[in-house]
Amino acid sequence: MTSSIRIPEASVPSVQLTYTRIPSTSTQIVCATIKYTHFSEMATWDLVDGKCCELVKIPYVHTNIQPYHMSGTEDDRLFCNGYYAEILIMDPFSLEILFSLASRVNPDWISALHVLRPAKRKDDVVLGLTTTGMVKMWPLPAGVGKGSDPLYETESKQIRCLNAISMSCCAYNQRTVIIVCAKFWQIYDAGDFSVLCSVSPPRGERWLGGDFLAADRVLLWSDEGRGYMYRLPTNKLRGKFADSCIADSKDFHSKATDGDNPFLYCTLAMPVEKPLSCPPAMRFFQAVAQQGKPSCKYQKLLIRGDSEGAIKFWHIPEVSNSQLAQIKQEEFDKPTSLPPTYQITMSEVWANMKPPPAGIVDQLETPDAPSIHITASIYLPQQGRLVCGREDGSIIIVPASQTVMLQLLHGKHQQYDDWPPHQVLLGHAGRVNCLLYPNHVHPRYEVSHLVSGGVDFAVCLWDLYSGSLLHRFCVHAGEITQLMVPPSNCSPRVLKCICSVASDHSVAILGLSERKCVVLASRHLFPVVTVKWRPLDDFMVVGCSDGTVYIWQMETGMLNFSCHLDRVLHGICAEEVLHACDENVASTTAASAGGDMGLANPAVHFFRGLRSRNLSAIRHATQRGLHQLQQLHHHSNQHDGVVVKSDAPPLVIQGYRTNPKDSESHILFFDIEALIVQLLSEEYSAMSPGTLEAQGLINSAEYEKVSALTQSASPDASKKIADFFGRVKDKAGDMERILKEKDKHGILAKVKEGAETMHTKLQAKAESVGLKNISGDGRERKGESKDKCLLLCSRPHLTVERVAHFSFTQAPAMLKSPLHLEIVTSLFVMIGLQERFKFNDALE
């Protein structure tokens, strides 16, 4: 039994996105790399339909991926460098590593690379720069491809640039190379790699990157999110293009006062800067102009995206040499500063949305009171109720389908005051972080118990029906971040407990019936990442973000209060133990039949007794062991007792958020199969056996007719139906089964008549209803986002008509077409992706 919990921020793997456009097929692909310590996951996503095409796990971690069209190949290749001493060339479709470029002299990580095709040559050349400042050159011979042996550099030279950020050759004059480090940028002569000039960043800033605008112009950007445009001293540049430049600008250059330093002629900056939590992502972009405007060949842009969810861009001004001469003659303190040409933030976009996206409990909002963010939610399918924990510490319980109806469907019900009725639980002094309804996970817990954890360090136990606070556990010294349920083969005492994790790195096992903290595991130095269980060994295994694993005794710990902590493991042992917990789950489910009688496995206690030389413990364990052996016989015939819940709920409300600080949004899942099952069982349970008989619903002749009908359908459909029947058979009793199979016939007959008309009616209805909101974009940022609703059907293969047939007028009307579902599904995938990725990195 494994419970993975939310990973604390420090260990969230970072992500990098690379955009490649495949010219031949015009598909656009985004390659996402998720980095871990030893490996990374790479995935390609088709931008047109939002599908993930390929996902691979490779034992390398990239820091930079550069698409480049190699000569002699049909499409782009990805040139990757990162936490390894080679350059890897990958195929952007299959994500295979084709070949690698290795170093002979002082091999080290490559910090920057540039691929270019020198003029008058057919082959490409890769320039690489190691972190220790060794510049290397690999010519790529024709025919190099998949499976080639690693190529070695032909030349290498030590230069000054340690830990460079980027390196690029001038597209207009291949003799010049710009290398950007955090503390300076330098122009090199590509011929012999000698420094031509070097510029430090303005005070308090560090360079983030730079590129050439023209043969003698460069654009640099810094971690404060500003752009700087420089003119290079032309007398220093070499190469054919530079010569022509110099000739052009001879008149002002003859003064020689501008000397050898690049001249800063323009800055691109925000007039007022909001503080950011991290340096913005910036990129220089050269767009091919639209056809309408042939006057400018290229449109040059500097794009910036930051942690406030803002995107800004600057059109880079073309400044001619004569204008530049004018600027130079004017005396001024600071160069001209240009504000961004265009800017927009996510919060603005959301604020401009009319009508604003609906929240799941918007009816609680009054015009005078500002909305209170929902911070946690849980849906109770048996009761059909939705529990929402909010920022102010209150917990709201509302009937789910009614609140959904209120937000999404127009009708009379919207005029009622104070409808639907809701229940408020007050007890937390601050944000509610998490909610748990243990009975949903396992029926051993009481139906009325609801558990909540808050920012006020408390875990509260509530009676769901009376709304009273049963107990407040104050054992943690940090906000509660997660609540979970121990596996079902723990000892009886632990079975009545739940497990809570707090931001002070402690984990507690809290007894719900005894209202007491049973185990407090609080010596972890680093945030808790996983909690796993070894129920038979009576261990709770806690994995921390630094890779340490703490093994806590659950029950033996309770017996002798002094020592709960069994072992602390590091490194490779820790990993193995965590792995073993996963493997254990499969094997224990078989073996657990006899093991869950008394305390945990008596053999464990026996050995612990031996180790501590505790005679009474040994005796006790032996007695229990013998007792268990006798019991085993009786138990072997019985089932585990846990009946797998057969009925999937027709509606599931799932909360999600794209940023830990956001309020929760909700996705509604409608399971149409389950809906049919529920509606029919409700209908038939109201009928007497007599009426059933009269309608021919419990008649074996009818049943045979139906099965004959299903046989004749297409092979795919019959398989589907057989599957469905099979499931129903497993789940329910005989009577119920027959009922359902009968009504299947009923549906088929009626659907046949009305399918087409129903479909058009339904569409008309959906339009008249006026879909109040389907908010598409999942990428909201903190601050602006209210909770939003997405609709999603989890079973697209069942037609909507069937549902409509049952005159269920609520939400399914929203599901207009399979196409719509596809869109929402792919969006949902993207949301999931976004959630895993940090926003800032995603912008790159």
Add this chain to the structure above:
Amino acid sequence: MADLEKEESHNLHVEFQWVLHHEVHNILQQLLSILEECHRRFPLINSETTQPLKQEKFLMSPSHLTTQDQVKCVATLTGDSICHAEIQLKSRRQQNVVHRTSVTSDCPWKLQQVQDAANHLQQAIRMIENVHDDYKFKSSEEVLHLLGAILSCVQRSRTILLVPRKRSMDDLINSKNMKSLLPPLPNEIAVSFYIQSHKLIFAVYQVSMVHGALKFDTSQAECSIPWLNEVLVLLTVGLQTCQQLKDKVQTVFNASNNDSKLNNPFYRFFVCNQTENYLFCRFACSPSTAISTQLHEQARSRPKRLLSPCFGVRFIV
């Protein structure tokens, strides 16, 4: 009561500013010196020390699952590579066949783990160095973001040494390092030198056919490397220092950015120990609960929290 809350809010704000402008810089400097000390232990050529690297010779002893004469290895380490090694191993298939091979200084066996760990550490150092002494942090998010980045660098550096990457048999046989063995070993034997925690490990993997089934054997020899031990200790200390600062900023001050939180009936107290490295704890309890009881209970259930010598407990009601 309102005045008290206002004062408390003000005090919190002042404390927060102090942490942002002084405490964070102090601890970052401490961390920097720890990490720099750690980086110095790595036997790598850097710009400061131009002296040639020291050569160290290690006699590797068989580890617990390997019998005495199965593997024999004497390795000489220079920097991050094994420049010389004498290797003797017994074949599993034919017990009396002994394979001898060696690594020579013409083609040393490079321990990539050392370079990788040092590079990750170097990245963390650079991140701290990028923060100017007079730089004023503007928000706790900014600090948390920086600390998160530093933490993950140090963490990666440490993990690389503690948990060596698993490789497949094919990877091992085809690796560049296997080519430095002279004379080369038969095809069914792969060997590997790697670092795991403070030890250098020499592992031999043999695949053999026994009664038609593939059999896989591993034998190991190991030796302890003194500088690795020091590096690991310093990395661990650095990691803890960084995490503690992060916890301090996160749990205490992240919430206090939002003024509405202060209106809640929280009782705060903090315990200072002698290094002024204080730990804040807030407890939520209803106004009617006696504080002393709460503290008492807390002390009993969490002895670890109060173990450090206290010289002040302050309550803010």
